Amino acid sequence: MGVGHAAVALGAARAAPRVNAGWLVFAALLADFLLGVFAALGLEHVHVPPDYASRHYLTFTFPYSHGLVPLLIWGALLGWLVSRLHGSDRPRALIVVGALVVSHFLLDGFVHVAGLPILGDNSPKLGLGLWKEMPLELALETLLTGICVGLYLRFIGSEAPKGARYGIPALMLLLTAATWSPLATPTPPSPPQLIPGWIGMPVLFSLLVYALDRRRVREARMKTIGLG
Numbered sequence: 026m027g028v029g030h031a032a033v034a035l036g037a038a039r040a041a042p043r044v045n046a047g048w049l050v051f052a053a054l055l056a057d058f059l060l061g062v063f064a065a066l067g068l069e070h071v072h073v074p075p076d077y078a079s080r081h082y083l084t085f086t087f088p089y090s091h092g093l094v095p096l097l098i099w100g101a102l103l104g105w106l107v108s109r110l111h112g113s114d115r116p117r118a119l120i121v122v123g124a125l126v127v128s129h130f131l132l133d134g135f136v137h138v139a140g141l142p143i144l145g146d147n148s149p150k151l152g153l154g155l156w157k158e159m160p161l162e163l164a165l166e167t168l169l170t171g172i173c174v175g176l177y178l179r180f181i182g183s184e185a186p187k188g189a190r191y192g193i194p195a196l197m198l199l200l201t202a203a204t205w206s207p208l209a210t211p212t213p214p215s216p217p218q219l220i221p222g223w224i225g226m227p228v229l230f231s232l233l234v235y236a237l238d239r240r241r242v243r244e245a246r247m248k249t250i251g252l253g
Contacts, residue, residue: 026136028200029166030054031230033132034125035193036173039180041121043114045242046177046193047235048107052125054227055099056133059090061223070216077213082156084140093130094144100126136162163205170201181241188237196233 034053038046051058063069069087074080089095104123108115134141137152155162174197181189 026132026162026166027204028197029132029169030057030129031200031234032166032170032173032197033128035177035197037121037125038177041114041117042180043242043245044107044111044118044121045235046189046238047231047233048118048122049125050234051227051231052100052103052107052122053129054231055103055126056090056096056129057223058227059099060085060087061220061225063087063089064216064220064223071219073213073216078211080157081159081207081210082138083213084138086140086146088142088144088146088148091130091133092142092144092148093127096127096130100124136166159208163208166204167201170197186240186244188239189241192237193234196230196237200230 030053031050034049035046037049038044041049060069064071064087069090070085072084072086074082074084077083085091100123101119103126104119104121107122108119111118130141134151135153136155138154138156139150139152141151142148143151155165174194178190178194183190
C-alpha cells in the first residue's frame with residue numbers, strides 16, 4: 026500500500042488540528058522510510074517473486090521497519106519528538122502521530138502476502154494477501170484515498186488557504202497515479218533501485234505537504250490564542 030498510508034494521515038488531521046499534516050503523513054510513511062534505511066544497511070531485504078510479471082507485487086524480510094512491536098516503539102519515539110514541538114497539544118500530538126505510525130502495520134496487513142512479523146523474523150507473520158488481486162487492491166486504495174482527502178477538505182473548510190485546499194489534493198492525485206504504475210510495468214524492479222525511493226519519497230512528500238499545510242496551521246494557532 027502506498028497512497029493509502031498518506032490518505033489515512035490526512036483523514037486523521039481533524040484529531041490533531043494544530044499539528045501540520047506533513048508530520049502526520051511522515052508518521053504514516055515512517056515504516057517505508059525505515060525500510061529504505063535498513064535495506065541500505067543490509068539488515069532488511071526485498072524479494073522479487075518469479076511470477077512478478079503477472080502478480081506485480083514484492084515480498085520482504087523487514088522485521089525492524091514493519092514488525093508490529095518495533096512499530097509501536099518507533100511510533101512512541103516519533104510521537105514524543107513531534108509532541109515536543111506542540112506545547113499544549115503535546116498529548117494529542119503524541120497519540121495521533123504514534124497511532125499513525127502503527128497504522129502502517131494494520132493497513133499493510135490487508136495487502137501484503139503473509140510476511141508482516143509481530144516481533145522479529147522468526148515470529149508469526151501476518152498478511153491477508155490482497156495484493157494477489159492487484160487491480161482490486163488498487164481500486165480499494167484509490168477509494169480510501171478519495172474518502173480521506175474528502176474528510177481532510179471538510180475538516181479544513183472552504184476558507185482554508187489555497188495550498189491546503191488545492192495543493193494537497195493535487196499531490197494525492199499524483200501519488201495515486203504513481204501507485205497504479207506497476208500494473209503497466211511487467212519488468213521487476215531491481216532491489217537496489219528501490220532503496221532511494223523508500224528513503225526519499227516519504228521525506229519529499231511529507232515536506233511538500235508540510236509546506237502546503239503550514240499557513241493553515243499557523244492560522245489555526247492564531248485563532249486559538251485569539252489573534253485571528
